Amino acid sequence: MTTILLVDMADADAAILASALRVEGFDVVVTKSAADAREVLASRPVTLTIIDLMLRSEGGANGLELARELRGVYPAMRVLLTSSYHLSERQLERADCGVSGFIPKPYDLSEVVDFVRLKVSAPPSSRRLWCAEHPSGIERRPTLDISRRTG
Numbered sequence: 082m083t084t085i086l087l088v089d090m091a092d093a094d095a096a097i098l099a100s101a102l103r104v105e106g107f108d109v110v111v112t113k114s115a116a117d118a119r120e121v122l123a124s125r126p127v128t129l130t131i132i133d134l135m136l137r138s139e140g141g142a143n144g145l146e147l148a149r150e151l152r153g154v155y156p157a158m159r160v161l162l163t164s165s166y167h168l169s170e171r172q173l174e175r176a177d178c179g180v181s182g183f184i185p186k187p188y189d190l191s192e193v194v195d196f197v198r199l200k201v202s203a204p205p206s207s208r209r210l211w212c213a214e215h216p217s218g219i220e221r222r223p224t225l226d227i228s229r230r231t232g
Contacts (some may be wrong), residue, residue, distance in 0.1 A: 083128045084108045088118045088137040088147065090163070094186075098131075101190045104199065115147045124150070127158055128201055129186070134164035148180050159200050195196055198202075 085107050087095050089131055099109040110127070110147040112118045113135065114184045121127065130151060136144040184193055 082106070082108045084110065084119060085126060085197065085201075086121055086130040087111045088115065088132045089144070090131070090133050091111060098193065101194050102139060105198070107195050107197070118151075119146070122155060123160075126197045127155070127183075128198060129159040129161065131161045131163055131197075134162045134166060152180070159203075161197075161200065182205065 083106075085102055085164050087099060087109065096110045102109045110121050112121055116210070118130070118132075122130075132144045132147055132151075134144040136147055144162055148162060151158065151160055156188070159181040159186055161182045161184055163186060165186040176218070181203075182196070184196065
């Protein structure tokens with residue numbers, strides 16, 4: 082069974098997301114701190130960890146710092162960040178935290194479950210970000226490629 086670790090998410094958010102992931106067949110462990118997350122990771126294999134970006138823990142470590150640490154210690158594990166503070170793909174790259182994606186809050190549970198399922202099956206280095214809608218709020222229409230038309 083695939084194990085997912087949720088770190089420092091609000092109790093209600095963690096309970097709802099954990100429940101939705103369990104319904105889909107994932108084993109989910111919820112921790113409230115970076116220290117607890119380290120204990121879980123030392124005791125069992127975890128495929129994917131979701132960390133709240135605003136994590137505040139011992140020594141003032143935040144979600145980005147924990148993500149960097151975990152990617153260094155567990156390179157095969159996928160790490161996702163989540164927050165109501167939105168980060169672009171470029172900001173994540175500049176932060177150099179090695180995460181596989183970002184989940185903006187608020188989110189639709191079914192979309193998050195689908196995204197997690199995709200991330201679990203993708204290589205750990207896959208950095209495709211998840212976004213519920215296009216940045217403009219307007220869906221793009223397919224473009225017609227007229228360069229291949231003949232006649």
